[in-house]
Amino acid sequence: MRTSLCDRLGIDLPIVGFTPSEHVAAAISRAGGLGVLGCVRFNDAAELERVLCWMDENTGGKPYGVDIVMPAKIPAEGTSVDLAKMIPDEHRQFVDRTLTALGVPPLPEEVDERAGVLGWLHSVARSHVEVALKHPIRLIANALGSPPVDVIEQCHAHGVPVAALAGKAEHAVRHVENGVDIVVAQGYEAGGHTGEIASMVLVPEIADAVGDRVPVLAAGGIGSGRQVAAALALGAVGVWMGSFWLATEEYAQTMSGSEAMQEALVKAGSSDTVRTRIYTGKPARLLKTRWTEAWSAADAPAPLPMPLQNLLVSPAHNRIHAANDPTVVSMPVGQIVGRMDRVRPVSEVMAELVTGYEEAVRRLTPG
Amino acid sequence: MRTSLCDRLGIDLPIVGFTPSEHVAAAISRAGGLGVLGCVRFNDAAELERVLCWMDENTGGKPYGVDIVMPAKIPAEGTSVDLAKMIPDEHRQFVDRTLTALGVPPLPEEVDERAGVLGWLHSVARSHVEVALKHPIRLIANALGSPPVDVIEQCHAHGVPVAALAGKAEHAVRHVENGVDIVVAQGYEAGGHTGEIASMVLVPEIADAVGDRVPVLAAGGIGSGRQVAAALALGAVGVWMGSFWLATEEYAQTMSGSEAMQEALVKAGSSDTVRTRIYTGKPARLLKTRWTEAWSAADAPAPLPMPLQNLLVSPAHNRIHAANDPTVVSMPVGQIVGRMDRVRPVSEVMAELVTGYEEAVRRLTPG
Numbered sequence: 001m002r003t004s005l006c007d008r009l010g011i012d013l014p015i016v017g018f019t020p021s022e023h024v025a026a027a028i029s030r031a032g033g034l035g036v037l038g039c040v041r042f043n044d045a046a047e048l049e050r051v052l053c054w055m056d057e058n059t060g061g062k063p064y065g066v067d068i069v070m071p072a073k074i075p076a077e078g079t080s081v082d083l084a085k086m087i088p089d090e091h092r093q094f095v096d097r098t099l100t101a102l103g104v105p106p107l108p109e110e111v112d113e114r115a116g117v118l119g120w121l122h123s124v125a126r127s128h129v130e131v132a133l134k135h136p137i138r139l140i141a142n143a144l145g146s147p148p149v150d151v152i153e154q155c156h157a158h159g160v161p162v163a164a165l166a167g168k169a170e171h172a173v174r175h176v177e178n179g180v181d182i183v184v185a186q187g188y189e190a191g192g193h194t195g196e197i198a199s200m201v202l203v204p205e206i207a208d209a210v211g212d213r214v215p216v217l218a219a220g221g222i223g224s225g226r227q228v229a230a231a232l233a234l235g236a237v238g239v240w241m242g243s244f245w246l247a248t249e250e251y252a253q254t255m256s257g258s259e260a261m262q263e264a265l266v267k268a269g270s271s272d273t274v275r276t277r278i279y280t281g282k283p284a285r286l287l288k289t290r291w292t293e294a295w296s297a298a299d300a301p302a303p304l305p306m307p308l309q310n311l312l313v314s315p316a317h318n319r320i321h322a323a324n325d326p327t328v329v330s331m332p333v334g335q336i337v338g339r340m341d342r343v344r345p346v347s348e349v350m351a352e353l354v355t356g357y358e359e360a361v362r363r364l365t366p367g
Numbered sequence: 368m369r370t371s372l373c374d375r376l377g378i379d380l381p382i383v384g385f386t387p388s389e390h391v392a393a394a395i396s397r398a399g400g401l402g403v404l405g406c407v408r409f410n411d412a413a414e415l416e417r418v419l420c421w422m423d424e425n426t427g428g429k430p431y432g433v434d435i436v437m438p439a440k441i442p443a444e445g446t447s448v449d450l451a452k453m454i455p456d457e458h459r460q461f462v463d464r465t466l467t468a469l470g471v472p473p474l475p476e477e478v479d480e481r482a483g484v485l486g487w488l489h490s491v492a493r494s495h496v497e498v499a500l501k502h503p504i505r506l507i508a509n510a511l512g513s514p515p516v517d518v519i520e521q522c523h524a525h526g527v528p529v530a531a532l533a534g535k536a537e538h539a540v541r542h543v544e545n546g547v548d549i550v551v552a553q554g555y556e557a558g559g560h561t562g563e564i565a566s567m568v569l570v571p572e573i574a575d576a577v578g579d580r581v582p583v584l585a586a587g588g589i590g591s592g593r594q595v596a597a598a599l600a601l602g603a604v605g606v607w608m609g610s611f612w613l614a615t616e617e618y619a620q621t622m623s624g625s626e627a628m629q630e631a632l633v634k635a636g637s638s639d640t641v642r643t644r645i646y647t648g649k650p651a652r653l654l655k656t657r658w659t660e661a662w663s664a665a666d667a668p669a670p671l672p673m674p675l676q677n678l679l680v681s682p683a684h685n686r687i688h689a690a691n692d693p694t695v696v697s698m699p700v701g702q703i704v705g706r707m708d709r710v711r712p713v714s715e716v717m718a719e720l721v722t723g724y725e726e727a728v729r730r731l732t733p734g
Contacts, residue, residue: 002733168638169705188555189565197637198556198565200588200597201702205637221567230567230597233727270564270572271535335568338536360600361731366369 001228001357005215005238008161008182009034009138010063014238015228015353016163016184016217017346018067018141019245021254022051022058027346028245029062036065036141039128048128052135065139065163066132070125070147071282071306087312091301095316098294104316104323121307126151133158139182143193144282145171146178153179165219165240167195167202169209176210183210184240187220191243191334193284194220194275200234207235223336223349225356229364243333244349247340257321262343264289264326270338278313279332281306287337289329291320368595368724372582372605375528375549376401376505377430381605382595382720383530383551383584384713385434385508386612388621389418389425394713395612396429403432403508406495415495419502432506432530433499437492437514438649438673454679458668462683465661471683471690488674493518500525506549510560511649512538513545520546532586532607534562534569536576543577550577551607554587558610558701560651561587561642567601574602590703590716592723596731610700611716614707624688629710631656631693637705645680646699648673654704656696658687 005014012032019025025035037055042048055064129151132140140147140155141163147155155162161181166172172183185206187199197205199220207216218231219240231239245251247265252258264287274288278295281304286292294300303309317330372381379399386392392402404422409415422431496518499507507514507522508530522529528548533539539550552573554566564572570585577583585598586607598606612618614632619625631654641655645662648670653659661667670676684697 169636187565187567189568197702197705198554198588199567200554200565200594201556201637201705204591204593205705221565224571226571226601227567229600229731232731233596233600234593235727269536270568335564338564338568338572360602364596364599364728365732 003237016240017245018242021251022055023250023253024245024248026058027250029059029064031347031350034063034065036067038067040069045127045131048131063138065137067141067143068125068128069143071144083311087308091312094301102290102328104319107319107322139163146175146180149178169205172206172210176213182215184217184219189335190220191285192332193282203234203236221336223339225353226360228353228357229360243336247343249345260324260326261329261331264329265337265340268337270335273335277303281309284332285334287329287331287333291328291330370604383607384612385609388618389422390617390620391612391615393425394617396426396431398714398717401430401432403434405434407436412494412498415498430505432504434508434510435492435495436510438511450678454675458679461668469657469695471686471695474686474689506530513542513547516545536572539573539577543580549582551584551586556702557587558652559699560649570601570603588703590706592720593727595720595724596727610703614710616712627691627693628696628698631696632704632707633709635704637702640702644670648676651699654696654698654700658695658697
């Protein structure tokens with residue numbers, strides 16, 4: 001399975017695993033891939049610093065990376081209090097009414113209401129970059145396209161390559177022109193923010209557009225060794241996996257109270273996702289539950305633009321998380337959720353990726 | 368590239384090519400694949416009979432198949448006159464108004480208004496089966512799932528295997544339980560009637576569900592040898608390609624006046640399709656043009672159920688076809704349209720599928 005990506009990143013397997021869980025990221029790196037820690041959940045740079053120190057101690061000297069979320073268009077800046085004033089009452093009322101209808105109780109008073117995810121404000125994302133570059137990271141990825149050119153230059157000054165996700169070939173070309181070092185071709189079937197072109201079409205298109213200049217990874221729909229083989233056949237030199245790690249034992253270690261979410265993922269089939277703007281304001285694929293269905297009802301308001309929509313729903317996410325009800329979950333996940341049929345250790349996932357890949361290649365090889 | 372499918376169907380390459388053009392179908396068969404002639408355009412069984420006689424004379428003794436369209440749920444039966452009465456005036460007025468706005472002239476009076484496509488009425492599809500079984504066909508496929516069990520039995524009595532398209536694993540299981548011999552796993556990226564699960568996820572899912580009992584073909588997003596290799600890596604034993612043949616020289620031979628359509632396909636990128644009910648009443652992926660855009664405008668009515676929607680738009684399709692304007696085209700096509708960058712002979716497409724496949728497999732093979 002070794003490709004040119006392995007030399008580039010100092011890894012044994014061309015498997016890049018994106019996850020908000022440091023336990024998952026470290027386990028992926030220890031197993032020979034590159035664990036990439038999602039930073040968007042850290043509103044506080046000091047918290048990220050603590051977690052990266054933990055990564056340094058728990059990756060056994062293996063490479064790891066971080067993922068920031070810097071939208072190409074700079075969203076409204078401001079404190080959560082300023083931004084909150086821009087959310088219409090109609091939207092707040094809809095959320096309250098819906099949570100009540102779904103049987104999601106209010107939070108106990110002693111629980112801190114978190115401010116909502118601010119990680120995609122440029123100011124916050126820049127603070128993540130500052131913190132991360134003090135650690136021995138091997139990759140900074142941006143889930144929303146090219147970071148600003150000065151951020152790319154800052155990473156290069158520290159010898160850290162920059163990866164950017166692309167849902168169209170023209171975006172990939174723009175990323176490379178901006179100085180991005182690795183392009184992740186992310187297909188329609190992926191979880192989270194995603195475009196409309198499926199991996200089977202997108203990966204060779206992006207490989208043809210920029211593959212002679214930068215490594216191209218395939219993302220979207222990958223959770224088995226056969227799919228890794230397909231991705232490499234399509235012209236990728238590695239894969240980027242995100243959703244599949246949600247159903248791992250290590251994920252639950254970082255994210256307490258994940259039982260209902262993991263139960264819902266294990267039950268779901270590949271049809272049980274929906275691409276919607278309700279999570280952040282941009283189209284993102286989520287697990288289809290009673291919460292997402294409520295937002296497609298006739299009385300639901302249109303989602304707000306980024307970053308307001310997430311500020312609106314963040315308190316609801318906290319209530320939903322605390323309610324621990326598998327039928328009311330708000331979680332980005334790709335169509336590969338159909339293959340997530342139990343909660344596994346990361347090492348088991350990684351081992352199947354290798355053996356499944358080898359079996360697939362043997363099937364294609366004559367004689 | 369040889370797989371078990373080749374022995375099963377008596378072909379050299381596991382490439383099944385669906386097309387409404389007898390010139391394309393014959394060329395695919397002559398090149399070592401299996402040309403499958405779409406019958407839905409033949410309202411008149413005698414016309415199908417003439418075309419199949421032509422196929423018998425022009426396939427050089429190589430196997431070919433036919434494709435019928437029998438929806439699982441029996442649609443309203445009746446003559447086109449009876450059915451036409453069920454179409455609301457609002458819809459007819461919208462179509463007239465839209466064609467005028469798009470600059471599509473009325474047909475000259477001497478041109479016959481065709482009755483619209485009736486091929487998916489069960490009565491018409493059954494007459495197709497009757498006609499086809501008198502020819503040495505090697506496959507009958509149904510683009511809309513399992514045909515009725517008595518039709519499957521009729522095919523089996525003639526020694527002809529039956530293939531059915533499936534967009535979900537549970538559909539594939541039902542097809543096999545109904546006696547279907549070959550399942551075509553058709554991903555979201557495909558042209559025409561299509562589901563929501565992309566090939567990367569769907570193909571292994573269907574291979575796991577029924578691949579031990581029947582051959583599984585991959586459809587959706589395939590137009591290069593790399594994509595054939597990916598499909599086989601995912602667990603398919605062959606591919607089903609439809610869209611890619613639209614941009615062939617042979618297609619224009621059967622379908623006169625295809626210049627504007629082929630020009631539009633060659634210009635289009637992989638983002639230039641839309642999944643919509645406006646063609647038949649069921650979700651189908653079409654080339655995005657000013658015609659499809661008009662149907663998503665605020666003043667557009669909701670599409671009618673099958674078979675009424677196609678009866679409504681068929682006269683419009685005739686006018687659109689005659690207008691020969693690349694910006695107003697009504698044509699089912701998949702996301703692979705982005706790779707259709709010029710009009711080629713079928714033999715050239717087939718040759719690239721083989722060489723591209725071999726290159727991809729070499730890349731995956733160590734040493």
